Each structure stands twice: as C-alpha cells, then as structure tokens.
Amino acid sequence: xxxxxxxxxxxxxxxxxxxxxxxxxxxxxxxxxxxxxxxxxxxxxxxxxxxxxxxxxxxxxxxxxxxxxxxxxxxxxxxxxxxxxxxxxxxxxxxxxxxxxxxxxxxxxxxxxxxxxxxxxxxxxxxxxxxxxxxxxxxxxxxxxxxxxxx
Amino acid sequence: xxxxxxxxxxxxxxxxxxxxxxxxxxxxxxxxxxxxxxxxxxxxxxxxxxxxxxxxxxxxxxxxxxxxxxxxxxxxxxxxxxxxxxxxxxxxxxxxxxxxxxxxxxxxxxxxxxxxxxxxxxxxxxxxxxxxxxxxx
Numbered sequence: 001x002x003x004x005x006x007x008x009x010x011x012x013x014x015x016x017x018x019x020x021x022x023x024x025x026x027x028x029x030x031x032x033x034x035x036x037x038x039x040x041x042x043x044x045x046x047x048x049x050x051x052x053x054x055x056x057x058x059x060x061x062x063x064x065x066x067x068x069x070x071x072x073x074x075x076x077x078x079x080x081x082x083x084x085x086x087x088x089x090x091x092x093x094x095x096x097x098x099x100x101x102x103x104x105x106x107x108x109x110x111x112x113x114x115x116x117x118x119x120x121x122x123x124x125x126x127x128x129x130x131x132x133x134x135x136x137x138x139x140x141x142x143x144x145x146x147x148x149x150x151x
Numbered sequence: 152x153x154x155x156x157x158x159x160x161x162x163x164x165x166x167x168x169x170x171x172x173x174x175x176x177x178x179x180x181x182x183x184x185x186x187x188x189x190x191x192x193x194x195x196x197x198x199x200x201x202x203x204x205x206x207x208x209x210x211x212x213x214x215x216x217x218x219x220x221x222x223x224x225x226x227x228x229x230x231x232x233x234x235x236x237x238x239x240x241x242x243x244x245x246x247x248x249x250x251x252x253x254x255x256x257x258x259x260x261x262x263x264x265x266x267x268x269x270x271x272x273x274x275x276x277x278x279x280x281x282x283x284x285x286x287x288x
Contacts, residue, residue: 028182035178036214039222050221051230052214056183064186070200071186085200086187088209090236095229149237 004082004116004123012079016110022057026101029053049099054133054142055091058107077111081150083125089147096140104136112145125150153227155261155286164223164251169215169269171207171243179211204242209278212241212249216267216280219251228261228286235267235280246272251282261286 026046032053033043043050049057062073072086099105113128131144171179173191180190188195189206196202213235220230241247247269255264267280 031178032182035175035182036211037175037218039218040225042226043221050214051217051233052210055210055213056185059184061184067186070195071188071192073186087240088237090234091210091213092232092234094232098229147236 004125005114009079009081009114012077012111013114014111015077016108017077019106019108020058020060022105022107024049024057024099024101024103024105028057029101032056046101051093051095052091053099054105054107054144057105058109058131058133077109077129078127078148079114081125083123083150085151087149087151089126089149091147092145094143096142099141103141105141106134106136108132108134119151122151153223153286154288155228155256155258155263158253158256158263160253160256162253164219164253164265167215167219167222167249169212169247169249170245171211173205173243176205176207176211176243179208183208183210202240202242204244207241207243207245209237212237212247212269212278213280215247215249215269216251216278217282219249219267220265220282220284223251224284224286227288228284230282230284231262232283233280234282235278237278239271239275239277241269241271241277247277 029049030046038044038050042048067073110130112130116125127148129146133142135141176190189200196205216235249269251265251267253263254266262285265282268276269278271277
C-alpha cells in the first residue's frame with residue numbers, strides 16, 4: 001500500500017544518534033520562559049524549566065555553513081525522502097522529574113517509525129522519534145515520542 | 152489554585168489567549184535555536200514553501216497548551232504526561248485560544264486527566280492535546 005516509502009527508507013527505523021550531552025543553565029531557562037511568555041514565577045526566574053523547554057535545548061548546534069536553503073540543518077536521523085517540506089507533527093512526553101539549572105542531561109534519539117498517510121492536500125510522510133533524557137546519574141528525566149510530518 | 156477534592160469532571164480550566172508577533176516568534180526560535188526560514192522570512196515562506204503567512208512553530212502551540220495546565224495548577228501539583236498533535240498550521244496575526252477541561256479523576260492517585268485544545272478564530276481546533284497531572288496537596 002505504501003508508495004513513497006521503500007525498503008531503503010524503512011531501513012532507517014531503529015537508527016539512533018550518539019547520545020548528546022547538554023548542560024542546563026538558568027539563563028537558557030529564562031530565555032525560553034520569556035520568549036514563550038510563561039506565567040509561573042518558577043519558570044520566569046529560571047528555577048525550573050517549563051515542560052517544553054527541551055524541545056529546543058536538545059537541538060544539535062550546527063555551523064551556519066551546514067544549514068540548507070530552508071535554514072534547516074541536515075538531520076542525521078532524517079532519511080532522504082521523496083517529499084521535502086518538514087513540519088512539526090506533535091509530541092508525547094512523560095516527565096519523571098523537573099529539569100533545573102545545573103542538570104547535565106544525556107539525550108538519545110532513535111527513529112522508531114516511518115509511515116505515510118494521505119492528507120487533505122496530498123501525501124504525507126510521518127517520521128517518529130523516541131527521545132530518552134537521563135541525568136548524570138543515569139536516572140530517567142523525560143521520555144518523548146516526537147513526530148515530524150514531511151509534505 | 153484548586154485542591155484535588157474540589158475538582159469535578161467537566162470543569163473548564165481558565166483559557167489562554169495566544170498570538171505571535173514577529174518579535175515573539177523571533178525570540179522563541181532563537182531560544183530553541185531553530186533557523187527554519189518559515190518562522191521569520193516572509194517572502195521565502197510565501198513563495199517557496201507556499202504558506203499563506205509566517206508559520207507559528209508547532210511546539211510553541213504545544214507550549215501554550217502546557218501553560219493552560221501550569222497556569223491552573225500553579226505550585227499545587229506536577230505534570231506527569233503531556234501530548235499534543237499539530238493538525239492545522241497557524242500564522243502570525245492569528246488569534247488563537249488555548250483551553251482545557253477535566254475529563255477524568257483518579258482519587259486514589261490524586262490525578263486528573265485533562266483534555267486540551269487550541270482553536271483558531273473560526274473555532275476550528277488547530278492543536279488538540281491531553282495532560283495527566285498529580286496534585287501534591
């Protein structure tokens with residue numbers, strides 16, 4: 001039934017990046033909290049990261065020369081696809097504890113599924129990632145399933 | 152600032168009005184280190200990716216849904232689970248409303264399940280979501 005997703009693309013399911021380590025700073029939390037117009041003092045003061053903070057914090061920092069004409073970097077976990085326009089699709093998160101300044105987090109991302117659907121304006125490819133966030137002691141901080149839609 | 156015992160299924164959470172400006176969207180994308188041109192380059196967005204306007208990030212709309220929860224919950228509990236799905240794109244200038252309501256209560260665990268959504272000015276749901284919270288008092 002799939003017409004856009006061949007075996008070469010399907011072979012990307014299960015691939016994962018090397019774990020990425022990030023240090024959480026109060027200033028980064030405050031920047032995020034102000035830009036997203038948070039309401040709670042504990043976020044605005046940078047005492048605790050808002051729930052969606054990691055959406056940006058886990059983004060690999062790449063040289064500007066490595067950005068494509070759309071501004072996006074070549075994602076090491078996005079297979080070459082017959083469709084090109086990447087959109088955010090959604091997120092499902094489970095929080096095990098709050099993220100606070102000083103946390104050193106290790107983030108692992110795995111391609112967990114690739115499938116296609118017929119959308120209202122044409123075919124869509126869904127690429128799904130499992131993201132696991134652990135602290136310096138190895139304890140789970142957050143688990144996420146993230147979907148990107150390519151149209 | 153609700154106490155768990157005072158909650159009932161069907162209770163609506165306070166809504167949050169959501170709009171994005173060039174400045175707010177620029178700062179949000181800077182904070183998440185997102186250089187995708189559909190969030191700041193209007194001619195590229197209209198002519199190359201063929202959107203009708205500068206696109207509001209999907210995860211920012213997800214964040215707005217978490218703020219319906221956190222604004223209501225305050226320091227009285229914790230967010231355990233959260234999910235959202237970007238169904239329709241939204242653009243700078245759109246007037247969006249984020250809302251939520253209690254759909255289930257677990258008295259043994261002091262947990263509440265919330266149904267969330269962002270609607271545009273026409274009343275269409277752009278971003279449905281769900282959250283599970285635990286009250287700690």
